[in-house]
Amino acid sequence: MRSAHDRRGLEDFAVRGLHLGKMTGVMVGTHALSDAFLLMHSGVGCKYKTAAQGAMHDLAEHPNVREAWTQVSEAHLVQGCSDRIGPFARAWWERRESAFMVVVSAYFIELTGDDIADAVREVEATLPDCEMAYLDTKAPNGGFFDGYAGVMREAMRRMDWSRAPTLPRHATVIGHFFHRYEPDTKADVAQLRGLIKAAGLDTGPILFSGGGYRDAKAAPASRYVLELPYTRPHDAELRRMVEQGRTVVPVDLPIGVGGTARFVRTVAAASGANMDAVEAWIHQQSEAVRANVVRLTEPLRSYAVAVFADTPLAAALVAMLVELGVDVPLVGLRDQHGSLGGAGAFWDALGRSGIHTLPGTIVLDDPSLRRSRDALLPLIADRPLGVIGSSHELDMLRNLPRTSAFLHDVPLICTGFPADDYHAVASLPSFGFLGAATWAHRLLDAFGAPRLGMSAHRL
Amino acid sequence: MQRDPATLPAAFVALRAEDEAFWQDQERNIQGALGQPCCTLSGIASGLLRIRGHFAIVIHGEDECAGCFRHLGPQMVNLFCTGLTEQEFVTGRTAEPLRRCLDAVCEEVQPEGIFVLGACPVEVIGDTFEDVVAEVGRRHPSIPMVALHTNGLKVGTQTAMLDWMFEQLASLPPRPTLAPSWRRAVGHAALGALDHALGARTDAPTLPPAPATRPTIALLGLPPWHPRGRMLPEYVGALDRAGVEVLANFPHNASFDDWRALRTTDATFVADRSLYPKLGRVLSRDARPFVEVPLPVGLRATDTFYAAIGEAIGRVEALEAACAPAREGAAAAIEGFRARFAGVKLAYGLRMNNNYNADELAYQGTGDLAALEELGFDITLLVQGPPDKREKFGQLFERRGLHFKFDMFAEPWILGEVLVDGGFEIACLADFARSEAQRARIPMFPVRRLEACYDGVVDNTILLTRLLAPAGS
Numbered sequence: 001m002r003s004a005h006d007r008r009g010l011e012d013f014a015v016r017g018l019h020l021g022k023m024t025g026v027m028v029g030t031h032a033l034s035d036a037f038l039l040m041h042s043g044v045g046c047k048y049k050t051a052a053q054g055a056m057h058d059l060a061e062h063p064n065v066r067e068a069w070t071q072v073s074e075a076h077l078v079q080g081c082s083d084r085i086g087p088f089a090r091a092w093w094e095r096r097e098s099a100f101m102v103v104v105s106a107y108f109i110e111l112t113g114d115d116i117a118d119a120v121r122e123v124e125a126t127l128p129d130c131e132m133a134y135l136d137t138k139a140p141n142g143g144f145f146d147g148y149a150g151v152m153r154e155a156m157r158r159m160d161w162s163r164a165p166t167l168p169r170h171a172t173v174i175g176h177f178f179h180r181y182e183p184d185t186k187a188d189v190a191q192l193r194g195l196i197k198a199a200g201l202d203t204g205p206i207l208f209s210g211g212g213y214r215d216a217k218a219a220p221a222s223r224y225v226l227e228l229p230y231t232r233p234h235d236a237e238l239r240r241m242v243e244q245g246r247t248v249v250p251v252d253l254p255i256g257v258g259g260t261a262r263f264v265r266t267v268a269a270a271s272g273a274n275m276d277a278v279e280a281w282i283h284q285q286s287e288a289v290r291a292n293v294v295r296l297t298e299p300l301r302s303y304a305v306a307v308f309a310d311t312p313l314a315a316a317l318v319a320m321l322v323e324l325g326v327d328v329p330l331v332g333l334r335d336q337h338g339s340l341g342g343a344g345a346f347w348d349a350l351g352r353s354g355i356h357t358l359p360g361t362i363v364l365d366d367p368s369l370r371r372s373r374d375a376l377l378p379l380i381a382d383r384p385l386g387v388i389g390s391s392h393e394l395d396m397l398r399n400l401p402r403t404s405a406f407l408h409d410v411p412l413i414c415t416g417f418p419a420d421d422y423h424a425v426a427s428l429p430s431f432g433f434l435g436a437a438t439w440a441h442r443l444l445d446a447f448g449a450p451r452l453g454m455s456a457h458r459l
Numbered sequence: 460m461q462r463d464p465a466t467l468p469a470a471f472v473a474l475r476a477e478d479e480a481f482w483q484d485q486e487r488n489i490q491g492a493l494g495q496p497c498c499t500l501s502g503i504a505s506g507l508l509r510i511r512g513h514f515a516i517v518i519h520g521e522d523e524c525a526g527c528f529r530h531l532g533p534q535m536v537n538l539f540c541t542g543l544t545e546q547e548f549v550t551g552r553t554a555e556p557l558r559r560c561l562d563a564v565c566e567e568v569q570p571e572g573i574f575v576l577g578a579c580p581v582e583v584i585g586d587t588f589e590d591v592v593a594e595v596g597r598r599h600p601s602i603p604m605v606a607l608h609t610n611g612l613k614v615g616t617q618t619a620m621l622d623w624m625f626e627q628l629a630s631l632p633p634r635p636t637l638a639p640s641w642r643r644a645v646g647h648a649a650l651g652a653l654d655h656a657l658g659a660r661t662d663a664p665t666l667p668p669a670p671a672t673r674p675t676i677a678l679l680g681l682p683p684w685h686p687r688g689r690m691l692p693e694y695v696g697a698l699d700r701a702g703v704e705v706l707a708n709f710p711h712n713a714s715f716d717d718w719r720a721l722r723t724t725d726a727t728f729v730a731d732r733s734l735y736p737k738l739g740r741v742l743s744r745d746a747r748p749f750v751e752v753p754l755p756v757g758l759r760a761t762d763t764f765y766a767a768i769g770e771a772i773g774r775v776e777a778l779e780a781a782c783a784p785a786r787e788g789a790a791a792a793i794e795g796f797r798a799r800f801a802g803v804k805l806a807y808g809l810r811m812n813n814n815y816n817a818d819e820l821a822y823q824g825t826g827d828l829a830a831l832e833e834l835g836f837d838i839t840l841l842v843q844g845p846p847d848k849r850e851k852f853g854q855l856f857e858r859r860g861l862h863f864k865f866d867m868f869a870e871p872w873i874l875g876e877v878l879v880d881g882g883f884e885i886a887c888l889a890d891f892a893r894s895e896a897q898r899a900r901i902p903m904f905p906v907r908r909l910e911a912c913y914d915g916v917v918d919n920t921i922l923l924t925r926l927l928a929p930a931g932s
Contacts, residue, residue: 005544006555008542008556008559008560009559009563010539010563010564010567010568012542013517013539013540013541013542013559013560013563013564014536014538014539015525015530015535015538015539015540019522019525019526019530019540020526020530021521021522021523021524021525021526022523023523023526024526042611043498043579043610043611043612043614044496044497044498044501044611044614045498045500045501045524045527045578045579045610045611046498046527046611047498048498048501048526048527048528048529049523049526049527052528052529053526053529055891061894062891062894064871064891065871065872071485071614073612073613073614074582074612074613077583077612084481086474086478087478087481087482090471090474090475090478091475091478091482094467094475095870097462106523106579107521107523107545107548107579107580108578108579108580108582108583108612111548111549111580111583111584112583126470126471126474127471128467128468128471137523138545139521139522139523139542139543139544139545140522140542140544140545143522336522369535369536369538370536370537373536391531392530392531392535395530395531395532395535396535396536399511399532399533399535399536
């Protein structure tokens with residue numbers, strides 16, 4: 001009996017919208033800790049799996065300022081190369097004095113059978129005030145989000161969760177996807193804090209949020225652990241780690257008015273907050289946003305938007321678009337190998353928003369860029385359509401042969417990773433009630449901006 | 460800010476001292492080259508992805524290795540990966556996934572060519588995947604297939620990688636293409652017909668007659684062209700007026716069809732010919748001239764560029780006449796700029812970038828220096844590398860005839876201080892160092908931001924004037 005892997009066809013071999021590997025995810029996770037350092041035990045090509053993939057995504061803080069590689073080449077492989085980690089780790093620690101050093105190895109080095117984990121443990125003992133973690137990249141793995149969650153797991157393993165929490169009204173957050181230091185992602189962190197406060201709790205460390213590893217180590221003191229969806233590749237282990245003496249509260253992304261309200265209600269209910277006060281706050285906030293959003297986005301109801309995003313983000317965005325009355329004919333779930341749950345998790349999350357069916361909507365699980373293109377083209381030809389996606393999907397659309405797209409004017413809205421085409425100068429969150437307004441603003445801007453395209457829409 | 464070494468634990472200091480032998484060995488590998496090392500998989504995949512055309516790229520390796528280049532470019536929809544697993548590597552069962560992948564691509568995509576690029580683990584296990592490529596190629600004889608043992612194990616140079624890639628592209632079965640000026644004329648006529656159909660113009664355009672056969676040249680390694688309100692690159696217009704077709708500026712705006720037509724051109728003009736010995740050999744097989752030209756950035760370099768082309772194709776006077784108005788504008792712009800800014804201290808970063816761009820690699824990244832010197836800047840080279848290798852780099856500059864002041868800096872994040880200490884007023888650095896220029900509170904433009912040819916001189920003086928004297932200052 002041949003396995004599914006052995007029966008692969010063209011679509012299985014075609015590169016996906018997020019075909020970035022575990023090493024890239026490890027880079028983003030390490031980048032999200034401001035005092036961490038990434039040491040790639042690798043050859044020269046692996047350098048491009050890390051900083052180069054994030055260089056145009058984060059214009060506020062270039063990832064390469066906190067990473068290095070051990071410069072392994074063929075000759076070193078023959079001799080055994082784990083002893084290269086020590087000199088590099090020590091030299092870079094002296095320069096950066098990082099609190100946490102993540103070593104990630106390239107698979108071709110792992111193939112030689114070197115005990116890299118042991119070498120890292122030995123090196124760790126030589127560094128003052130620095131903890132080290134090691135992640136491998138052998139295939140198959142969960143790709144990008146596996147790497148991101150892997151860094152979170154390693155950081156959390158080094159925290160003392162066996163201690164009883166000392167802060168009964170604090171919530172720490174795990175599973176937040178912090179991918180750049182621009183004002184939009186910082187604004188999302190501020191929104192999380194604000195929403196948790198509205199639910200009656202104070203916020204402990206948010207893993208990750210651009211803060212330091214040393215500060216993150218205070219996480220176990222919190223009585224509540226809010227679990228956002230990006231823990232998923234390692235969620236069972238993380239839950240086991242934290243649950244003793246703490247309440248773990250799984251939450252969806254607080255996107256859109258409904259999604260934000262649900263987030264606050266879920267946290268408030270779990271922490272025994274005064275629900276009347278919480279509902280009053282939600283009512284006040286949501287009405288303030290709705291007043292503008294509903295009035296101004298009414299013209300969007302005649303349009304459709306295709307969404308390409310990782311599963312939790314896609315579910316949240318689709319729920320928000322439905323809330324705005326925008327049709328969603330196509331969804332592409334970008335988490336490779338279903339590392340964030342794929343279609344099952346997508347429908348579960350939508351179900352929690354009260355959406356159980358989307359008549360006519362095509363949901364593609366981890367589609368290749370080819371398949372995304374093939375699914376989009378008839379839709380573009382059929383009706384006014386916008387596309388929300390990462391720079392990968394948007395670049396694919398921009399590169400369509402002119403015979404396909406020339407006559408169609410497709411508003412493109414960039415989000416996810418990488419988002420090289422969208423940078424925030426002001427604190428414009430995607431989370432919270434303010435985030436709902438930001439999304440409405442971005443949609444209006446994309447559809448309504450004056451353009452010279454032959455079929456440019458008028459709202 | 461590094462802490463006082465005296466405060467470091469003694470055991471750590473002792474280990475660092477022991478590491479010194481390791482670092483001495485490492486530094487022996489630095490041969491004073493001005494470029495950064497490169498992975499051939501990353502470089503060639505990046506290059507192929509930018510080429511428009513109906514061909515496919517297959518990465519033979521694990522999924523991780525399909526992430527060693529940015530996923531942008533027209534070929535992303537024709538990029539495939541065999542996605543090998545640990546089990547396949549350790550058992551050596553790597554042929555079947557490649558065979559399945561290639562067969563699927565041939566049958567369903569039906570490309571005009573396939574490039575199969577190996578990854579490091581494939582090299583480590585000694586996979587002779589070219590045998591599988593040849594076997595599948597025999598079943599699909601109409602599809603040229605190229606198997607390349609790319610990887611990052613042998614640390615090579617970016618220029619060697621580019622030369623290898625260009626050699627492979629130029630070695631594909633040649634296929635002549637329509638004259639570029641005819642293609643443009645057809646495009647204009649088609650747009651006109653569309654406007655006519657939409658009622659935007661009253662007269663129906665007619666297709667101009669096909670042009671008589673004219674000499675066709677290719678350019679290689681020139682800076683990319685940015686329209687800036689112009690319909691064509693200056694050199695295309697000037698050469699057209701002088702009766703010469705330009706196939707493309709390789710690799711920046713060359714399509715797959717252009718690459719296949721390269722060996723049908725009358726001559727190729729290349730910025731820094733020394734970088735491309737393999738490509739030169741391919742072109743010389745067909746007795747095609749492979750002629751050196753400078754990077755045409757700045758007035759004097761552009762003069763030399765057009766003169767070299769004019770002499771090689773016997774059209775010196777026609778080209779001079781075609782370029783005369785643009786040259787006058789460039790000379791005036793330089794004069795005006797020098798009157799305001801001569802003597803301004805400029806820092807020019809070297810050894811900072813690794814982006815596989817032929818124009819950045821030409822002349823080891825120093826191709827813009829003549830243009831900046833011509834504008835009157837007081838130039839200092841800032842070289843990223845170990846400060847104790849200063850002497851080595853000094854010798855390198857001497858060999859290249861570069862007489863500029865220079866300084867070394869070890870890490871990009873100390874550049875801000877270097878710029879302040881040096882009293883620089885403007886910097887040309889790798890784009891990722893923008894925050895360092897901001898820390899030093901001086902304007903910065905990225906390496907190879909300067910535009911080419913006489914029109915480019917004018918654009919460059921406008922850009923630099925805006926940077927040095929913003930409106931209202």
